[in-house]
Amino acid sequence: MHFDIVLGEKEYTLEIEKNENRFDVTINGEEQFSVDAVNLKQDLLSLLIGNKSYLVNIKDDNRKYMVDVNGETFNIEVYEEGSPRRLQRGSSGVQGKQVIKAPMPGKVIKILVKEGDEVEKGKGVAVIEAMKMENELKASANGTIKEINVEEGKAVNAGDTLIVIE
Structure with missing residues (x-):
């Protein structure tokens, strides 16, 4: 299957x-x-x-x-396999502050950015491991990393604020 x-x-x-x-x-x-x-x-x-x-x-x-x-x-x-599917992602017109939150409980494996970095829409900002799978979190619009509220190796809960982009 x-x-x-x-x-x-x-x-x-x-x-x-x-x-x-x-x-x-x-x-x-x-x-x-x-x-x-x-x-x-x-x-x-x-x-x-x-x-x-x-x-x-x-x-x-x-x-x-x-x-x-x-x-x-x-x-x-x-x-x-082969069925049509859609993945809803952040809209391309996001303005102002973006808050990247943990979509699920897990462990932060890697932070891919640092405060002050410029990021483009779609760029990976962090990787979370959950259920033996790694999930890359991405910026939903262009911006600058203003806050990183988590460290590599730390456990997070669904909804925890990880990164703020402006």
């Missing part, structure tokens, strides 16, 4: 092969891992990935899923 997923502003291609209660997953044709899954009850799964256990609650809303993993919530859109 092939799927395209959207997590935050990042898109991934997943290839999943099912073997009984085990799934072999390949992300973007590169990262591979196996997942042992047990359905505990409707919308509640127990996953074993490597040596780590995850309790996952999934709420389905027509290709949009709210996935709670060990208390952290992620919003994920899932599309079958």
Whole structure:
């Protein structure tokens, strides 16, 4: 099975092969891992990935899923391979102050800018890791980095203000 997923502003291609209660997953044709899954009850799964256990609650809303993993919530859109899809991003007419917020809970892996840097729309400003996937956050318009409110290696919650651009 092939799927395209959207997590935050990042898109991934997943290839999943099912073997009984085990799934072999390949992300973007590169990262591979196996997942042992047990359905505990409707919308509640127990996953074993490597040596780590995850309790996952999934709420389905027509290709949009709210996935709670060990208390952290992620919003994920899932599309079958080849289906039309749209990713809503910041508008091109953004004026004034832009606030880059964490779209999901995770860990800041890398800050790609420093205060005073000039950025163009679409330039990556930070990378957050969530659910073993890296998500690059991008500027939604041209501007100057005014504030960086987070450090590399720190955990963030959904909605936390990370970077301010003017």
